Amino acid sequence: MNMKKILSTLALSSLVLLSAGCSDLLEEENHSNVMQDFMSTPSGFGMALNSVYANVRSTYSAEEGIHGLMNPGTDELKNNVGGSNRCADLANYDLEKYNANNEYPRKLWNDAYVHINTLNYMIENAGKVDVTTSALTAAQRDQYLGEAYFMRAYNYFHLVEQFGDVTLTTTYNAAPSTSAERHDMVRVYEEVIVPDLLNAVRLCSPSPQLNNLESGRASAAAARHLLSRVYLTLGWVFDKDPANPIYKGNTQTKYYNTAKAKEYYQKAYDMATGLISDAPSLGLKLMDNYADVFDEANDAPSGKNKEELFVARMDWDDDNTFGGRSTLNHYFVNGYDQYLGERNINDGRCYSWINPTGYTYNAFDNRDKDTRYEATFQTVWYATKTQKGGVVNYVIDGKDESFNWDYTVVGDTAMYYPGYYMSAEEIRAKTQHREGNHYLIFTPDAYNGRAIFPTIMKFLDRTRAIPNDNTDRSYIIYRLGETYLLAAEAAFKLGDNINAAKYINVVRERARNKQTTEAGALDIAPGDVTLDFILEERTRELLAEHCRWADLARTGTLIDRVRKYDDGKAYENITEDRHWLRPIPQQMIDRVTTGEPYPQNPNW
Template sequence: MKKILILTCCLAFLSQSCQDVLKEEIVSGITPAYYETAGGFEDAVKATYQPLRTWYGTQRGFTLTVFGTDTYTRGADGGYKFVNDYTPNLNSGVDYFRDLWNDFYRAINTANTVIDRAPAASIAEDIKAIRVAEAKFLRAHYYFILVQTFGPVHLTLEETTKIETTASRTPVKEVYDAIVKDLEDAIAALPATQANYGRATKPAAEHMLAKVLLTRAGQPTAAKPDDYQRAADLAKKVISDYNFKLLPNFADVFNQARQEHEEVVWSVQYTSDLITNGDGNSGHLYFIMEYDAGHKGTMRDVANGRPFKRFKPTMYTLDLFDRTKDSRYNGSFKQVFYANNPATLAPGMKIGDTAIWVAPTNISAEFKAKKNYRIIDRAEVFSSGNYRYFPTLSKFLDPLRPSVQDERGSRDYMVARLGETYLIAAEALLKAGKPDEAVTYINTLRRRAALPGKEKEMEITAADLNMDFILDERGRELLGEMDRWFDLVRTGTLLERVKKYNPEAAPNIQPYHVLRPIPSDQIDRSGGLQVFAQNNGY
């Protein structure tokens, strides 16, 4: 399938046609009439996708969704440790909150432009309906992240054509109602597949609406009685009505050589073309331990990655996996680094031999003394002051980068994959009072994760199923995949689980941390706190 290349500028709409790689054609002096041409309208739709790249696969996106949860705490490096630690530096002046707000509202206005200008656009009506549905899908997606992050936000569903100096915080119920309406409209008009891989589709919208309803159901002021059942029905439809399937091997889900596989419901596109890839998918940087200094036989290389060591797994995370029957520990973590530096080899070590082993258990001193390679065992991983050495999350590693220091990865970012669809179905069914049906979806996912011959042992019963188990299972399946902070907020467990499992964050986290601070510049340009109130606690 052909990819839609997400363009690098929301305002300068670029190429006029969809090729395997869309060619940029810089357009200057855009007038309103341009949007009414077929090419201008198509470019506006393409530009609505671009801001996804400011969030998915970026340090900003990972920091605001992975950090400060039960699964990940701070590593050695990075300037945003306060996001994990919930210190007073987590405030309305942080650029990540400001940039998220600004980028997504620009995206929303681009989507509004597409929707408002569609009636006058000179394009075939059947194609126009699909493109408008894509814009509604994307607008819903941007608002969904904003409302989960900030609570009541300004809701605008019309194109901004002049300077506006007023804004207000729309109640959460109205924001969710708008999101649901957009997704319902998108589902009605989108096809099951698109010629350009990466465009929104009907199953992608159904998956997203299921997740939205699952989230809205936990909002007392916004929930509707049938939200859980509707979420379950939509997730079941995605699983059964299309050509998606779980890959037999969990690790294959993240095989960079075959990214467009049967488990991907929808992904954000990146490319190996450095001219059009922008900053790229930089997820490969943040979860790697320091393997390239202080060890015999190792040096930094493209295959092993550039170790920013931002995010360190918690003890809870490493205890999630029963390694005797669950393949997802080995499928998620890189535990061995091989000798690649002839200048620093240990005695008896050759290039390609084990240089570092990050052991999942404690290893005796006697065993370590017999080996010429470095063994970092569980005791060292969780020793006081160690933020450099830990199992490396392998899901986002990118050995296809052009050079050792290059940060611009080319992996697509899977926003929706079938593994999560199964988890959404299970959670919604459990909440709808149907644990016997819910457990069938959990067990299908767990059988896929089983080591050969261990499928039956991985199954659970309905009596075993509760929200703690589902959160644990989401941790095992979706570790690091930019869901965890939202999961804990959605289920009302952020404070409890952070206090229990994240020792660096536990002393400071407060109830008000279930929302992020409204950016100060948004408050200032809207007339101050009397007009655009700050979230409690900030």
């Protein structure tokens, strides 16, 4: 059945949407008989799963979605330093305003448990669904079951990443409940997340490129990738030595066990390298050029991006009936409109919520050889109308410099962000004595953390009808490029720098400028591999792709690297006493009124 039709049907039926529309597991209205009767039918079984996929879209499309939890407040990205927005309190670790009532952790928590409940029913009752008619075959039922296992693991993984110990339930909650308890996070990993992903590997279609699997559905390849990340995370869980001051306040130090750590690092390495080895037979490969990964022409559901492993489809609601489009195309856009005099389709809507730190710009080194800087950051803006202009001032070499600007030619250069130092004399020579526009050059000396910074282009949508439109571009959640870096990190933790360098070099070779350099020009040696280098390589490859906070939390470097590299407000506020974990939503704590109070995370 067509995914969009399924989601439309679900949205039009309030009874069917109980699992997707309920705001809290503990106070769910008891429509259990209607819900269970429907989900146990051949059509209802598939629709229940697709209500869960609708939430994947919401996770990556909503302003209060996962972008605020994963991108700002890290070493890579900071919140706009000049103003407030919905993720400011969270991103800045505001010691008063960022609390257990924050909407970002609350949305993740509530959405996860609502859909875990639906998935629990599917997994418990799959064997009872009628597969004797053409409405649902046994093979389709098994594929859906595999996807349900994947999605339950996916949701629980987000929960333990962000909150640590959480409530573990694998049975369908058919009636309201006012009691709950938190369970050890390792138990959640070992009893649900890992077994569920192994079941997904067994039951799902092998690859998003095979068996005509509809784009956006989970495959065994996606499960293998996620399982590698899960194993790697577990390795780090058991590898945090309480004697190491970098882990001060980190609750994971209680698990310290080097033998267990090595066991999980090996599993992570084997899972990632197995997927890499099998990729050609699965129709998967790295895209030839880094920029191709984010080319709109290759977006799902085109099937052209062979690197995609799992995507959040936005185009299922391409008529915007249910508000399903994404605001992701706005967050990283600079304030170009104050100079061009208007917004335009090509350059995006100027939210300017989040922008890079100095560390991030510096991490993109070797720019003459590595194409990832120019594929990630916008460098040129063109005039869309004439402007009288004025004067821009910023400090270069300790001196306040002034630059005149005006636009007389539409379509000529209006702004240029070279990404490197230029003297005031060099800037004037390029801009003041030419025919056409006297355009603006903003070097890193001008970046102000507010409106002047280079736009991150990965998520721009140049097919929108008007400049302020949200995007219907699908979002890549997991891709093969990261699989190589997971393999490299696992190898490094096993003391195998030869293979760590090998897998990093595959990613770097893809990024190499093929027009100006010879093969191997970006290769590193085994001795170059350190944890810092791996994290920097992840910045170059995965900037803004919703994984950085988790990367730093996994490796136990969150507090240290935010304090070292953030140049916004986060470094002043982040504390090891509180910020290793997110706060349990106060709404959850308040609704547990029977039995023991629901525990909050330390110092929240």
